[in-house]
Amino acid sequence: MAKLKPTTELLEGILARIPEGFIHRNRLGKRLKIASKDKIAPLLEESFVANTGNLYYDTRRLTEDQVMHSDTWCKPVLPTLHKDGGLPEKTIDEKQAIRDEKLTQAKNENYDRIMRLLGYTAGFTTQEALCSTPEERLALKSMLDDGWLKQMDDLIFDPLRVGQPTMQTIAHRHTIMPLHQALVQELQALPGHTIEQKILQEKYDKNTLTSILNMGGFSTYIVPMKVAPYQSTWIRLKESDPESARDVAAEAVSIKDADWEDALQHCGEVVRNGARDGTTNRIRVVARTYTVSKAAKLLNVHQESIERAIKDGVLSAFPDPEERTRIPAEDMETVYNDPELTEEITAYEIVKVRDLSLVAEMNYSTMRRRLVRLKINARAPRWGEVRGKWKLPNYFYEYRMILDAKRQAWEERKAEERADEQRKIREVLDAERKHRESLRARLVAAFPTWQHAERNDQHITLHIGPPNSGKTHDSLTVLSEAGSGWYLAPLRLLAFEVFDRLNRQGVLCNLLTGEEYIPVPGANITAATIEMFNPNTSGEVVVIDEAQLLADADRGWAWTRALMSAQSPDIHVIAPNTAQGLIEKLASEAAISLEVIEHQRLAPIEVSDTNWEIDNLPASTILVAFSRRMVLHLKTILEQQNRRVSVVYGGLPPEVRRKQADRFASGETEICVATDAVGMGLNLPADHVCFYEVEKYDGRDIRSLYPAEVQQIGGRAGRFGLSTVGKVGATSMRDLKMVRKLFYADATILTHARVAPSLQDLELLPGSLHERLLQWSELQSIPESLRNVIKTADLSERIELARMLRDEEVDKLGMEKALKLVNAPTRKETRAFWYNCTQHILKGFPMPTPPPPPNKISMSRDLEATEISIACADIYLWLSQRREFSTFGADRKAVSNERETWSLRIDFALINQLDTSRRCPECGKMLKINHRHRLCDNCFVRERMR
Numbered sequence: 025m026a027k028l029k030p031t032t033e034l035l036e037g038i039l040a041r042i043p044e045g046f047i048h049r050n051r052l053g054k055r056l057k058i059a060s061k062d063k064i065a066p067l068l069e070e071s072f073v074a075n076t077g078n079l080y081y082d083t084r085r086l087t088e089d090q091v092m093h094s095d096t097w098c099k100p101v102l103p104t105l106h107k108d109g110g111l112p113e114k115t116i117d118e119k120q121a122i123r124d125e126k127l128t129q130a131k132n133e134n135y136d137r138i139m140r141l142l143g144y145t146a147g148f149t150t151q152e153a154l155c156s157t158p159e160e161r162l163a164l165k166s167m168l169d170d171g172w173l174k175q176m177d178d179l180i181f182d183p184l185r186v187g188q189p190t191m192q193t194i195a196h197r198h199t200i201m202p203l204h205q206a207l208v209q210e211l212q213a214l215p216g217h218t219i220e221q222k223i224l225q226e227k228y229d230k231n232t233l234t235s236i237l238n239m240g241g242f243s244t245y246i247v248p249m250k251v252a253p254y255q256s257t258w259i260r261l262k263e264s265d266p267e268s269a270r271d272v273a274a275e276a277v278s279i280k281d282a283d284w285e286d287a288l289q290h291c292g293e294v295v296r297n298g299a300r301d302g303t304t305n306r307i308r309v310v311a312r313t314y315t316v317s318k319a320a321k322l323l324n325v326h327q328e329s330i331e332r333a334i335k336d337g338v339l340s341a342f343p344d345p346e347e348r349t350r351i352p353a354e355d356m357e358t359v360y361n362d363p364e365l366t367e368e369i370t371a372y373e374i375v376k377v378r379d380l381s382l383v384a385e386m387n388y389s390t391m392r393r394r395l396v397r398l399k400i401n402a403r404a405p406r407w408g409e410v411r412g413k414w415k416l417p418n419y420f421y422e423y424r425m426i427l428d429a430k431r432q433a434w435e436e437r438k439a440e441e442r443a444d445e446q447r448k449i450r451e452v453l454d455a456e457r458k459h460r461e462s463l464r465a466r467l468v469a470a471f472p473t474w475q476h477a478e479r480n481d482q483h484i485t486l487h488i489g490p491p492n493s494g495k496t497h498d499s500l501t502v503l504s505e506a507g508s509g510w511y512l513a514p515l516r517l518l519a520f521e522v523f524d525r526l527n528r529q530g531v532l533c534n535l536l537t538g539e540e541y542i543p544v545p546g547a548n549i550t551a552a553t554i555e556m557f558n559p560n561t562s563g564e565v566v567v568i569d570e571a572q573l574l575a576d577a578d579r580g581w582a583w584t585r586a587l588m589s590a591q592s593p594d595i596h597v598i599a600p601n602t603a604q605g606l607i608e609k610l611a612s613e614a615a616i617s618l619e620v621i622e623h624q625r626l627a628p629i630e631v632s633d634t635n636w637e638i639d640n641l642p643a644s645t646i647l648v649a650f651s652r653r654m655v656l657h658l659k660t661i662l663e664q665q666n667r668r669v670s671v672v673y674g675g676l677p678p679e680v681r682r683k684q685a686d687r688f689a690s691g692e693t694e695i696c697v698a699t700d701a702v703g704m705g706l707n708l709p710a711d712h713v714c715f716y717e718v719e720k721y722d723g724r725d726i727r728s729l730y731p732a733e734v735q736q737i738g739g740r741a742g743r744f745g746l747s748t749v750g751k752v753g754a755t756s757m758r759d760l761k762m763v764r765k766l767f768y769a770d771a772t773i774l775t776h777a778r779v780a781p782s783l784q785d786l787e788l789l790p791g792s793l794h795e796r797l798l799q800w801s802e803l804q805s806i807p808e809s810l811r812n813v814i815k816t817a818d819l820s821e822r823i824e825l826a827r828m829l830r831d832e833e834v835d836k837l838g839m840e841k842a843l844k845l846v847n848a849p850t851r852k853e854t855r856a857f858w859y860n861c862t863q864h865i866l867k868g869f870p871m872p873t874p875p876p877p878p879n880k881i882s883m884s885r886d887l888e889a890t891e892i893s894i895a896c897a898d899i900y901l902w903l904s905q906r907r908e909f910s911t912f913g914a915d916r917k918a919v920s921n922e923r924e925t926w927s928l929r930i931d932f933a934l935i936n937q938l939d940t941s942r943r944c945p946e947c948g949k950m951l952k953i954n955h956r957h958r959l960c961d962n963c964f965v966r967e968r969m970r
Contacts, residue, residue, distance in 0.1 A: 028057070035080075046081035295311050482595065520537075575778065600732070652699070825848070861900065946963040
């Protein structure tokens with residue numbers, strides 16, 4: 025069935041079929057699925073439909089003033105509308121023409137007179153107003169039978185001018201109006217023109233009363249009361265004096281002094297000690313009685329004991345008109361002055377078992393057992409049940425005196441014990457602090473010295489600028505001309521891109537990453553991932569790309585090491601302006617001269633004025649989401665719209681990412697759905713960058729994007745030489761406002777670079793490997809002069825791996841090899857495979873090959889399994905690339921070939937429009953793009969009902 029599409033013709037057709045001739049925007053927008061008023065406005069051009077406020081009306085039948093007046097009493101509804109936009113009913117004009125023709129053919133003067141009289145009204149009136157003769161009543165009955173007119177209660181109405189829902193409202197008001205007038209007259213005759221609502225509730229049913237009040241002219245207010253229900257609802261005429269009405273109501277619900285006469289008879293003549301007698305009955309009752317709380321305070325017991333004594337008749341009491349329990353002062357003072365009577369009250373007191381054991385000098389458990397043996401509630405024993413037993417006194421006041429004395433002695437003893445314990449803790453903490461200070465001093469002393477004589481021959485050129493500004497191009501030109509050195513990248517993908525680019529230009533270049541080494545005969549330049557950099561063979565030029573990652577908690581140490589350890593005379597550093605101050609500080613600490621070159625963006629860029637909806641994205645757009653699940657889901661949604669799509673996310677093998685990006689860059693695909701992995705490591709310019717999400721999960725919390733993230737990712741918009749201007753946007757107006765704010769905001773300035781522990785650092789610390797790594801992280805052993813620029817790296821993944829190794833295994837490997845092992849590129853899903861490799865190395869066996877993925881990628885689950893297999897292959901290749909473990913990687917070539925096959929399998933699956941949409945794991949139903957939960961709604965309900 026065709027999708028309902030709002031058009032001018034459809035809008036005119038709807039209004040032409042509504043008897044009242046107008047409709048509210050909310051009803052219209054909800055049925056046509058148009059949320060914005062701005063999207064209806066274009067449909068009004070060159071049509072007979074106009075709008076005033078939130079109302080849309082037929083200008084052929086109504087004026088603006090008529091619409092505004094009709095809106096006060098009409099309830100128009102939409103005509104029958106099929107899903108494809110079909111309108112089966114005839115228009116009002118068509119129905120009018122048919123009726124007029126039938127009336128003409130009937131040639132009945134009474135018909136004409138009735139229609140003429142009804143025309144003078146708003147479309148309805150009473151039968152009496154239309155008919156005065158038997159002939160007219162007969163004519164009216166005939167017109168009703170033929171459906172020309174309709175009747176509701178005693179009202180006759182024209183269905184071509186007034187709809188059924190409107191008449192239901194009118195008929196209801198017609199019935200309620202006399203009742204409303206009667207209530208107004210009733211209130212006008214009452215003092216304050218007010219009445220208690222419960223009186224009216226006895227007279228009218230709930231719905232009728234609500235309808236009367238809803239007709240207006242009344243105000244409702246609350247009057248507080250001193251007895252249950254503690255408040256009373258009153259109704260008054262709206263034009264009446266509110267203060268006068270409240271005074272009348274307050275007086276009506278107040279407790280009169282005469283109401284206290286009966287209570288005064290129960291008080292006796294004794295005035296409570298400290299109370300002041302008065303002249304009113306209420307004051308005299310208060311002066312001659314105790315409340316339960318005051319009685320409990322007098323006898324120093326809990327209120328529950330007083331209440332139990334009253335219930336059992338030990339104390340006499342009575343309720344006052346305010347529903348408070350009162351005890352005659354005469355009775356209370358008699359009890360207070362007689363120890364035996366007081367003991368009768370205190371017998372109800374609940375005592376603590378621990379207090380009993382303390383007074384009886386008995387073990388707590390023993391006291392509980394004795395209570396149980398006597399069938400006394402061990403949770404809440406009462407004094408009357410235990411007094412005189414087990415050397416306990418016979419009177420409660422004696423028990424309390426003994427308890428206070430013993431508790432004070434016990435507390436003093438405990439205070440002494442706590443003080444002694446705190447002293448011992450302080451001694452331990454002081455010893456630990458001194459130990460930590462000693463360790464920290466050792467580590468600080470071992471911190472590398474960055475200033476040395478060779479620095480005089482070194483120079484740093486800092487290339488600052490936004491994405492797509494030629495920073496990398498200029499740096500690589502210098503490296504190519506120098507003929508020797510390194511290009512250091514954050515990702516294998518970027519290192520491979522430079523390796524391929526230089527060799528194609530005739531500049532011989534090697535490739536060195538954690539997983540592979542491709543030597544090129546005669547090459548003196550190496551493109552490498554930054555962790556693989558060997559400062560001792562720096563060459564003439566070192567290029568350090570994406571240097572803002574100096575501040576990365578996990579990997580920043582590698583950038584710091586490269587910058588501060590490179591021995592080449594010419595160092596080129598590429599970074600955004602947020603890293604400029606930090607790099608200048610580091611250069612100053614190492615006494616290296618520095619020059620800043622500012623690069624300007626090669627293609628202009630701006631934030632779009634309007635949002636781009638998901639089903640109408642322009643070509644050459646990077647659509648940004650922040651989870652693998654959402655990227656793959658969006659891929660399927662777009663492909664169902666016949667869009668050609670590439671995907672880029674962190675979990676994809678680098679080769680697949682490269683191929684997916686190349687297809688987008690060449691125009692083979694028109695949309696690239698990507699995570700923030702697209703922000704670096706890929707030469708992926710586009711005409712547009714559209715943010716589907718403006719929040720991301722950062723490993724701890726879901727947070728809004730930072731300005732630097734929006735600027736880095738959004739900077740991919742605009743292709744130099746191909747785009748007139750790059751545009752950054754979002755899929756909703758709300759998100760677009762956020763993107764605009766962040767894109768033009770000042771990004772957070774980076775303040776600290778990161779350093780990681782060396783083998784020598786860890787050898788200075790005691791404990792197991794994971795304890796040494798943990799201590800190094802906690803000690804923050806940075807020299808005082810560098811603390812404003814250096815922080816320690818996040819070693820959480822290394823610590824988790826080290827925790828999996830036993831001390832004897834670390835001893836067998838040696839600290840150096842163990843440290844190499846825990847530096848492997850693992851994540852939570854691949855730790856088990858890493859541990860398996862480690863166990864084989866310890867036993868001297870070849871490492872196991874990675875777990876094979878599914879033979880065919882037919883669903884998202886297969887894709888994820890294949891990605892994990894490739895990640896395990898990366899661990900195998902990384903370990904076999906290390907000199908210490910290379911002998912255990914006998915299947916290195918086979919694993920490398922399998923990894924390439926698996927990568928091609930993923931690429932093939934993505935090309936062939938693999939269904940990667942989110943589906944309910946229970947029933948397989950496809951979930952909506954904004955569905956927040958794992959299960960579909962039906963499966964969730966079934967799960968709850970099990």
